[in-house]
Amino acid sequence: MSYKVTIQPSGNSFTTEENETILAAAMRSGYMLPYGCRNGACAACKGKIIEGTVDHGNPQSSALVDFEKRDGLTLFCQATPLTDLIIEAREIETTGDIEVRRLPSRVQSIFRVSDDIVILKLKLPANERFQFFAGQYIDVLLRGGKRRSYSMGNPPHEAEYIELHVRNMANGAFTTQVFETLKEKDILRFEGPLGTFFLREETEKPxxxxxxxxxxxxxxxxxxxxxxxxxxxxxxxxxxxxxxxxxxxxxxxxxxxxxxxxxxxxxxxxxxxxxxxxxxxxxxxxxxxxxxxxxxxxxxxxxxxxxxxxxxxxxxxxxxxxxxxxxxxxxxxxxxxxxxx
Ligand code: FES
Known part of the structure; x- marks a missing residue:
């Protein structure tokens, strides 16, 4: 069943599809709400339900506590509507839409900068320009549907490659590969850009x-x-x-x-x-x-x-x-x- 969601204070609205989260439907409809992990852990997408009811999905307990649910708060990356909704959220205005894409990349260099940190440079296919806002991240796509998130360390104007800073984690699904088997010229697939952690340029604040x-x-x-x-x-x-x-x-x-x-x-x-x-x-x-x-x-x-x-x-x-x-x-x-x- 689909439901209408109206965002306050902007008055913009969109419709969710069957089992679609509020965040996913907003993004599909071209509205950017704040978000980070998309798995109920970081709380960046927390917002208020002013009218209507939701299924809160599977938030991690530290990201959404019970009294917050009683106060009408939810995680938009987890919540699905059970009725039409009016929500309160800070919409993010950007200077342009950037499409989230899946792309292959080739490992250009693997540079160990300390005992447990490597800087990976990934080269994009010729003729591909990967647009992103400074501060956003990609998900590296691994076997078995696993994915691991890494922020771009390079600025968007240096868009011919992607720079990732990878810390070695014990038994990490991706970091074990990076520190033990990954070689130059290997292919990695990723999805991005993702996240709303980027510079707000409409202010002069320090x-x-x-x-x-x-x-x-x-x-x-x-x-x-x-x-x-x-x-x-x-x-x-x-x-x-x-x-x-x-x-x-x-x-x-x-x-x-x-x-x-x-x-x-x-x-x-x-x-x-x-x-x-x-x-x-x-x-x-x-x-x-x-x-x-x-x-x-x-x-x-x-x-x-x-x-x-x-x-x-x-x-x-x-x-x-x-x-x-x-x-x-x-x-x-x-x-x-x-x-x-
Ligand atoms: S909890 Fe991280 S984006 Fe929703």
Whole structure:
């Protein structure tokens, strides 16, 4: 059965098909609502049902708790309508529609930048131009219907290849392949671009970037895109890792700070060892940002990395530093959900 969904405050509406989630139907109809993982884990798609009822689907318990359901909240990537609906959601205006496609790519290079991080460069077929917004991700398509999400680390104007930052995970379906068997010239298939973690360009607000580990990748793409476009908003990057070697491209970030007077870089280490001889900032990366910006009322924040850091940044920035809810953008590394065997 199909149902009509009306988005407030825009008044735009679309129709869902049988068993189609609200997010999938909105995207099929050309409306972009915020989303990240599409598997009920990251909460980026959380929104309100103003009128009507839904089946909440299978949200992970940390992403949608019971009292939120009672308050009318749901995850649009999981929820299917049981009646016509009026929903409240922040629609994302983009400067153009970008089609989500499935494409083959060839491994151009595999470069190990630290003990457990590899930068993969994938070459696209000749004559293919892969368009995306800086900050978006792709799903690498694996055997058995599995998929793994990685953000583009390159900016969109360098579109002849795709750069992925891959951290070695114990028994990871894709990372084991990358670290053990993948070779140059191998073919990988992917789907993308995906996600709504990209730079909002309709404002002049200063930007606070907060990354942990390979959460640097989409932020690198956004920052390089900003430099290319001559965006002169003040930007500061807080990049956190356990030890200095986790900040695997800190030389590049330091060079950005030398070359661009609107950009500064604050590396933050949480578990340095004496042999690291670390003399910089220590502790939790989002706390370092709060120490420097106790008032974030007029800022935007972009955060990417492990879910605990992203959630803490969201909570603390909005509750303690006055960051408006609609000025926080995030991409949390939630675990992928594999199809049932
Ligand atoms: S929980 Fe819906 S997009 Fe992540």
């Amino acid at each position: 930007i606070i970037f907060v990354a942990s580990g390979t959460g640097f990748a989409p932020i690198k793409s956004i920052i390089e895109h900003s430099f290319e476009k001559g965006i002169d908003r003040p930007m500061v990057l807080y990049w956190g890792g356990r030890r200095p070697q986790d900040l695997y491209m800190s030389d590049l970030a330091n060079q950005w700070a030398k070359d661009h007077q609107n950009f500064s870089f604050i590396p933050v280490i949480s578990d340095g060892e004496p042999e690291d001889k670390w003399e910089g900032r220590m502790g939790m990366v989002h706390i370092a940002a709060m120490e420097d910006f106790p008032d974030m009322t007029d800022h935007e924040a972009y955060s990417c990395g492990v879910p605990a850091m992203v959630e803490a940044a969201h909570k603390d920035f909005t509750e303690q530093c006055g960051l408006p809810q609609d000025s926080f953008f995030s991409d949390a590394f939630t675990p992928s959900v594999d199809p049932k065997p």
